[in-house]
Amino acid sequence: DAGVIQSPRHEVTEMGQEVTLRCKPISGHDYLFWYRQTMMRGLELLIYFNNNVPIDDSGMPEDRFSAKMPNASFSTLKIQPSEPRDSAVYFCASSIDRGGGYTFGSGTRLTVV
């Protein structure tokens, strides 16, 4: 298996622009998680899905953030409009269960200027 695949690896965008991050989880993993990592706050859970259904989005910072999982093999995290404080590394992870043995992707490094 190729693991969890995220794209793009790097994204530089101007403030106010829409940003879409993509994730392909490992086949057979029923759970998908979106995390954000910064030096100041560490790894923060934004939202997670079970069988394509959003279960907990309490970590999504604002209405500017939205996530979808239209099928078992694809998820997107969208930021619209983007702001400089959204600059971070965004990770997608998938798992057979929600208990913690997650497989992470390599992340998308987002810079909003």
Next chain:
Amino acid sequence: QKEVEQDPGPLSVPEGAIVSLNCTYSNSAFQYFMWYRQYSRKGPELLMYTYSSGNKEDGRFTAQVDKSSKYISLFIRDSQPSDSATYLCAMSTTSGGSYIPTFGRGTSLIVHP
């Protein structure tokens, strides 16, 4: 007080040294304890997964949990330069039905030849 505390380091040791990485936590309901290793510009990867108290060994790595002290450790024997990475602890509980792990902010480890 954060739920999971971890010294960010960096911890710098010579090759061959025994490394001790630690986390403290405040939630006595935590039952599952994990250590993730994160190389620079990569996603975290699961290193060790333990349940409740006690020790677990895997090659050069030993995870130790002391629930009475709310303290977990990861020991690395015969440390190698390839062990240089950030190590994140994580812990979760089935209490309240959450299961989602809480991550520490990570300790940066540098093993120099």
